[in-house]
Amino acid sequence: MDSNVDFSNYSLEELHSSAASIDRDLYPERAKLIDDLILQKQQQPENQGAPIIEGDLASRGHRFAAAIVDGLIAIIVSLPMIFYVGLEKLQEETFEVMALSFLYGLTILLILHGYLLYNYAQTIGKHYMGIRVENLDGTQATFSTILLKRMLPMQVISFIPGVGSIIAGFVDPLFIFGKDKRCLHDYIAKTKVCYVDGDTDAEKAE
Structure with missing residues (x-):
């Protein structure tokens, strides 16, 4: 070359x-x-107004919109557990509660997002916005990379008493405002979030 x-x-x-x-x-x-x-x-x-190109880094707005969609879904599917266990008990930082929350969350994740994550490196929100998780070389991230390197570390960090929820809930997403538009979990997993085609599903629906 x-x-x-x-x-x-x-x-x-x-x-x-x-x-x-x-x-x-x-x-x-x-x-x-x-x-x-x-x-x-x-x-x-x-x-700034140029058409979206496959491989472009996803905009902060589209990543935020995808997170909102996934977040609303997470809230809805968490209601049965809240009613069953009780909100006060779930707020206790005991091993039993943390283990139950983790297993319930993992089960729901696999049921709702498993197919999309395994085949397309997308959650429901990311699929709607036309974005996916990629390795730094532009190839589609594997299911194991997303689950074990991207999601699991932040879940473990969130269980750290006192600072865990701050790191996972606030510090992690704040990293998106860097020039690379990558959250803390992206840096940990060596991934990025990019568009998969020229038009997002949201734009097609307009």
């Missing part, structure tokens, strides 16, 4: 094409340069 290529003069579309075709194992520094240039181009005013 020509080492004198000036990627700074490439259009956003050309950069995406280069990012998709470059051998990232052979040219890791160049691949990172292209990825950084894509991020810069996306922030330019002339590209």
Whole structure:
């Protein structure tokens, strides 16, 4: 590959094409340069209204909307457990309560999101917004990566008395405001969230 290529003069579309075709194992520094240039181009005013391109990092707005959808679903499916166990008991930080909450949450996760996560690296909210979890090289994240590297660490952190809920509930999502638009759990799992096609389901519904 020509080492004198000036990627700074490439259009956003050309950069995406280069990012998709470059051998990232052979040219890791160049691949990172292209990825950084894509991020810069996306922030330019002339590209703010540009059509969504497959592989683009998901916008903070679309990630937030997906999280709202998943959050509302989580609240609804948590009601049976709240009624059965009792809200006061669930607020107790005992091993029994934490284990019960974890197992119930995992079961519901697999029932509601398991098929989408396994086949498309998406939750219901992400599917609706047309975004998915990817590895840093742009390939679809595996089910094990999402479950064991992305979700499990934050769940374990949330069980830490005192600071756990703060880290998982506030610090984690605040990382999205960095230039890479990645939450703390993205950095832990070495993942990112990107668009899977040119139009989100939400846009198609408009």
